Structures are given as structure tokens and as C-alpha cells.
Amino acid sequence: MAGLYSSSSSKPSVSSSSSTSSSSRLILLVTLLPLSLACFAFVLQWRGGLDDPVAHWSTDHHEFPGMVSTQEKRSSRRSVSDSGCVDLLGQSRAPSFPYFRDWNFDYQSDLKPRICITTSTSAGLEQTLPWIFFHKVIGVSTFYLFVEGKAASPNVSRVLETIPGVKVIHRTKELEERQAKSRIWNETWLASFFYKPCNYELFVKQSLNMEMAITMAQDSGMEWIIHLDTDELIHPSGTHEYSLRKLLGNVSANVDIVIFPNYESSVERDDIREPFSEVSMFKKNYDHLPRDVYFGSYKDATRGNPNYFLTYGNGKSAARVQAHLRPNGAHRWHNYRKSPNEVKLEEAAVLHYTYTRFSDLTSRRDRCGCKPTKVDVKRCFMLEFDRAAFIIASTASSEEMLQWYREHVVWADEKLKLKLLRKGILTRIYAPMVIIQELREAGVFSSVVTAAHMSLSNKSSTAASTSSVTRESSQATGRRRVLEFHLDLGGEYQTSAVPPLSPPGLEATHLKPQSDT
Numbered sequence: 001m002a003g004l005y006s007s008s009s010s011k012p013s014v015s016s017s018s019s020t021s022s023s024s025r026l027i028l029l030v031t032l033l034p035l036s037l038a039c040f041a042f043v044l045q046w047r048g049g050l051d052d053p054v055a056h057w058s059t060d061h062h063e064f065p066g067m068v069s070t071q072e073k074r075s076s077r078r079s080v081s082d083s084g085c086v087d088l089l090g091q092s093r094a095p096s097f098p099y100f101r102d103w104n105f106d107y108q109s110d111l112k113p114r115i116c117i118t119t120s121t122s123a124g125l126e127q128t129l130p131w132i133f134f135h136k137v138i139g140v141s142t143f144y145l146f147v148e149g150k151a152a153s154p155n156v157s158r159v160l161e162t163i164p165g166v167k168v169i170h171r172t173k174e175l176e177e178r179q180a181k182s183r184i185w186n187e188t189w190l191a192s193f194f195y196k197p198c199n200y201e202l203f204v205k206q207s208l209n210m211e212m213a214i215t216m217a218q219d220s221g222m223e224w225i226i227h228l229d230t231d232e233l234i235h236p237s238g239t240h241e242y243s244l245r246k247l248l249g250n251v252s253a254n255v256d257i258v259i260f261p262n263y264e265s266s267v268e269r270d271d272i273r274e275p276f277s278e279v280s281m282f283k284k285n286y287d288h289l290p291r292d293v294y295f296g297s298y299k300d301a302t303r304g305n306p307n308y309f310l311t312y313g314n315g316k317s318a319a320r321v322q323a324h325l326r327p328n329g330a331h332r333w334h335n336y337r338k339s340p341n342e343v344k345l346e347e348a349a350v351l352h353y354t355y356t357r358f359s360d361l362t363s364r365r366d367r368c369g370c371k372p373t374k375v376d377v378k379r380c381f382m383l384e385f386d387r388a389a390f391i392i393a394s395t396a397s398s399e400e401m402l403q404w405y406r407e408h409v410v411w412a413d414e415k416l417k418l419k420l421l422r423k424g425i426l427t428r429i430y431a432p433m434v435i436i437q438e439l440r441e442a443g444v445f446s447s448v449v450t451a452a453h454m455s456l457s458n459k460s461s462t463a464a465s466t467s468s469v470t471r472e473s474s475q476a477t478g479r480r481r482v483l484e485f486h487l488d489l490g491g492e493y494q495t496s497a498v499p500p501l502s503p504p505g506l507e508a509t510h511l512k513p514q515s516d517t
Contacts, residue, residue, distance in 0.1 A: 113223035113249055115318075116142035118213035120206045121230045122149030125156055129445045130276045130436045131230045132166060137435055138236055139245030140226075141165050144216055146209040159452040167216065169209075179208045189328065190497045198368040198380035203330055207497065210327035217321050224248050226318040227330055231353045233276065233432050234260065238347030242431055247348055248318060256322070256340035257333055261285035261315045262350040266411050266426060270402065275356035276436045280428050281411065282351060285313065286503045287344060289424060297425050298506055300416060305408055306384035306502075313503030316350045317342075329497030351432065355389070355409050361401055365393035382499055 117140050121128065128151065132143055147157060148171040161168050169175065184190055190207055193200045210227050217225045228234070236244045251258055263282040265275065272278050283301065286294050286308070294308075302308055312331070319325055319333035319340070328334035355361070370380035372394035377387040385408075392404050411417055420426040439445065 111139060111141050111245055113245065114142070114221060115140045115224045115226070115244060115248060116144060116213075116217050116220070116222040117226045117228050118144040118146070118210055118217075119228055119230055120146040120148075120202070120209045121151045122147070123230045124150045125159055125445075125449065126274070127230055127276075128156075128160065129448060130274075130439070131233070132160075132163060133439050133444055134233055134276070134432060134436055135244075136165070137439070138234060139243050142217075142220060142222060143167065144169065144209075144213040146171065146212075158456050159449055162452040162455060163448060169212070179212070182208055182211060184208060184211060184326075188496075189334075193497065193499075196379060198370060199382055199386065200380070203382075203497075203499065206330040207327045210330070214321070214325050214327070222321050224318050225321050225325075225333075226316065227327070228316060228350070231275070231356075232262075232316065233351045233353070235263070235349045235351050235429060235432065237349065238345070247345075251343070254341055255343050256320050256335065257342040258318045259315050259332075259342060259344040260317065260348055260350045261287040261344065262309075262313065262352045263288075263427070263429070264309045264311070264313075265351070265353045265356050267356050267409060268411050268417075270358050270406055270410050272356050272358075275353040277433055277440070279353060279356055280430050280433055281417070282427055282429055283309065284425060284427055285315065285349065287315075288346070288349070293423055293425065294504075295506065297420060297423050301420060301425050303408070303416075306388065307505060308503040310385045310409070311352065311354045311383055312500030314498065314501040315344075327497075329499055331500065332498040351429065355405075358402065358405050361389055361393040361405060365390055383502060 117135060128145075135143075143166045145151070145160060145166060146169045147160070150156060151160075152170050157168055157170070160166055184207060185194075190204060193204050206227070213227075214225060226234070234244050236242055236247045239246045239250075248258065263284055265279045266281045266283050267275075267279055268281060269278075298308060307313070314331055316330075317332050322335075324336040324338075326334055326336055334340060364386070368380055368390065370376050370390070372391045374387070374391070377390055381387045381390060388408075392401055396404065406412065417426060421428070
């Protein structure tokens with residue numbers, strides 16, 4: 001009986017042990033199976049052997065300029081690898097950057113609306129190439145570059161001339177004689193800027209160049225024209241895609257001019273070398289801030305400088321290309337026959353990279369021959385900070401200049417930065433930095449330079465003769481005198497040119513009552 005009892009009592013123990021073992025195996029199987037499948041899917045996707053079905057089901061096929069489908073990318077990779085073709089400097093023609101179609105971005109005919117940018121520049125390739133290709137990425141097809149100085153040198157201009165969609169116009173004696181006959185000289189809207197040095201002279205030159213660019217844009221079938229400096233980037237925020245083409249394509253047909261408020265760079269170091277790739281912090285425009293936030297943080301944001309922004313605060317604009325269009329200074333456009341219908345964008349902006357390098361202090365000084373006195377600088381510069389910077393750069397030692405630059409330009413106070421970032425006065429914008437860095441890593445800029453030198457290596461004698469003509473300096477436009485005022489229109493559309501203007505100061509609070517909201 002004792003043995004029988006012992007045998008009977010051991011059965012539940014064996015059964016329980018067996019059940020526990022089965023449960024453990026089941027749990028282990030359930031755990032390992034999804035992990036194994038996930039690892040398998042990851043390996044396949046990493047190797048490029050698995051399509052994402054969501055991409056096929058999606059009805060959203062809006063792409064950035066230059067983007068191609070996954071299947072097209074694979075076909076491109078196969079053809080490149082099969083043929084053994086490799087880009088210049090060892091760069092593959094199928095980089096990972098999705099905007100990259102080919103290093104020259106030759107896609108003018110398939111972009112609607114057709115957008116062009118005009119600029120007057122003396123900058124080198126280290127600045128102009130990222131500037132051009134960034135704007136190509138967001139949808140600009142044509143560029144009218146009025147070059148002089150470094151930008152007009154043979155080594156720079158011959159590279160620019162090889163880029164599809166880029167028209168390089170040298171400041172030759174012929175150009176100046178042609179501009180000396182412009183109707184602008186016989187009109188009143190720009191007259192207050194005539195025959196003054198430095199920034200005033202540049203402002204007149206930009207307006208004359210914009211007038212010529214309008215004609216070229218009309219001849220080329222452009223739909224929108226924008227005037228930008230080469231230290232400015234369009235930031236098409238607020239679109240489903242990061243696309244200027246999409247942004248302007250959505251503008252109502254009755255709108256003539258679109259105004260982009262400007263954001264100003266806020267550098268955090270004194271050793272910036274490539275502003276487009278190293279600067280991510282910007283001060284927002286008054287137009288994009290609540291009034292109480294702007295004026296409530298004005299003193300903190302100004303940091304003892306003359307104004308809220310170091311330089312201008314009235315933005316830049318895009319104009320619909322149409323009959324009787326004319327420039328209205330470097331910041332605006334106008335029309336000889338009507339008052340244009342303008343709209344101001346609520347999210348998109350122009351990013352102005354101003355005084356981002358310490359060397360900008362001396363470079364501006366070297367371009368102007370004014371005396372470093374408070375009286376004389378008013379003849380040369382329109383904005384207070386430019387005047388102060390010119391005096392410092394002309395009178396201080398290198399150590400004193402650097403100390404002044406750190407105090408007035410560099411944002412080194414971490415607590416103040418955090419405070420203004422939380423209030424929305426300062427903001428971080430990374431898109432231009434990422435796009436330009438990807439373009440650089442894809443070999444776009446180096447490929448352009450190498451291809452230009454290779455294609456033009458047999459034309460050195462011709463290039464030398466052309467550059468000698470380019471470097472001729474003529475003062476025909478500067479010496480011109482207005483002999484008569486013969487206006488073919490009434491004064492109602494002779495609106496004065498819009499100069500670079502500072503943002504509203506604290507005195508503006510006395511002009512308008514504070515909002516109750």
C-alpha cells in the first residue's frame with residue numbers, strides 16, 4: 001500500500017514539470033519568431049532587396065526637384081555598376097541624396113512655375129556654388145549673375161558659366177554704357193541714391209542690374225523673379241514639400257508680388273568658415289512674432305546694438321514676371337502701370353547670413369573708401385550697425401576688433417540663447433545646412449569645378465582675353481549726370497525705392513497701442 005501510495009502521489013509532480021517545460025518552449029518560440037522575422041526584414045531592406053509596400057499604396061507622389069522613384073534609383077545603380085562609370089573625383093552618379101539627379105541639375109523644362117533669381121556679386125566659388133545648388137534643389141531653374149571682383153575672375157566665372165541655367169553677366173564698359181542709357185536715370189524713384197559712395201552706389205547698381213534681369217526673364221519665359229544676395233537663402237517653410245516651386249505655384253493668380261520676411265543669422269562662434277554649413281540659429285522677423293513677445297524681448301534680443309537686427313529687417317520679394325515690371329530698390333518690385341497686389345508670407349522667409357565670419361568686418365571696410373568718422377559714414381552706409389562696424393574695422397587693432405565682434409555679433413551667453421529660443425525670438429533651422437552638406441558629400445561642388453576646368457583647358461588663351469575685357473573698369477555710370485527729367489507717366493506710380501530698413505524699434509510702441517490680446 002505504501003508503494004502504491006508513493007507511485008500515485010508522484011504523477012502530479014511529473015505532469016506539472018512537463019507542463020512548465022512546454023510553456024517555456026512556447027514562450028521562447030513566440031519571442032524568437034518575431035525577432036527573427038524582424039532581423040530578416042532589416043537585412044533585406046538594408047541590402048536594398050525589399051520594397052516598402054506603403055510606398056506603392058501611397059497616393060502622395062509630390063517629390064522634390066530631382067527626386068526619382070525607388071525603382072528608378074535601382075535601375076540607375078545597376079546601369080552605373082554594370083558600365084563601371086564613375087563620376088569625377090571618384091563620386092558615384094547614384095549618391096544617397098534623394099534630390100541629386102545629376103551634378104549639373106539640368107532640368108529647366110519640367111519645372112512649373114519657372115523661377116529665376118538675379119544677384120549682383122563679387123563672391124568666390126566657396127559661396128556661390130552652395131548658394132546656386134541649394135536654390136536649384138528647392139526649384140529655381142535660372143540664375144542671372146552680375147559679377148565683378150573675385151566673381152568675375154577667370155577661375156571663378158568660367159566655372160559658373162558651365163552650370164546649366166546660370167547666365168553670367170560681366171561688368172564691362174559696354175554694360176555700363178548700356179546702363180547709362182537706362183530710363184531709371186530720368187526717373188525720380190531712385191534719384192535720392194544717385195552719386196553717393198559705397199552702399200548707395202551698390203544699391204543703384206543692383207537696381208540697374210535688376211532692370212536688365214527683368215528683360216532677360218521675359219525673353220526666357222520665366223514666371224517669377226527674385227532678387228537675392230549671395231549671403232541669403234530662401235527658406236520655403238510652410239509647404240508640404242520644402243519647395244519654392246510649390247510655394248509660388250500655390251499663390252493666387254491675382255497676386256503680383258510675394259514678400260519674404262527675413263530672418264537674421266545668429267552666430268555662436270567667432271571662427272565660422274562656411275556659414276551655410278555651420279550656422280543653424282536665426283533671429284525671427286517682427287512679422288513672424290506676436291507683438292508683445294517682440295517688444296517684450298527687444299532689449300535682450302538687441303544686446304546693446306543699434307537695432308533688433310544688425311542689418312535690414314524689411315525682407316526680400318518675388319515678383320510675377322509681367323509687362324511694365326520694374327525694380328523698386330533691391331528689396332521690392334513695382335509696376336509702371338499699376339499698384340502691384342502684394343502678399344506677405346506667414347511662414348516662409350529669407351535667411352540672411354550677415355557678419356557670420358569675423359573677416360566680414362575687414363572685407364566690408366576694404367570695399368569702401370569713406371573716412372571712419374560718424375559724419376562721413378552716413379554718406380556711405382544706410383544702417384547704423386554697418387556704420388559702427390566700419391569705424392571699428394578702420395580704427396581698432398585686430399585684438400580690439402575681435403573683442404568687439406564677440407560682444408556685438410557672437411551669441412555666447414547660453415542662458416540668454418535658451419531664454420530667447422523658448423520665447424520664439426530665436427529659432428533653429430537645419431534644412432539648408434543638411435541640404436548643402438549632402439550636396440557637398442555627393443561631390444556636386446567638386447564635380448562642377450573639375451568638369452569646368454577639364455572642358456575649358458584648351459581654351460585658356462580665349463579665356464584670358466575675355467577676362468582682360470572683364471577687368472576693364474569704367475566709371476561711365478558713376479559720372480553720368482541727369483540732364484533732364486522726361487517722365488512718360490504721372491507721378492502716381494513713381495513710388496520711391498525701398499531701401500534696406502531696420503525692424504521696428506521700441507519707439508514704435510508709442511505709435512500704436514498695445515494689443516489687449
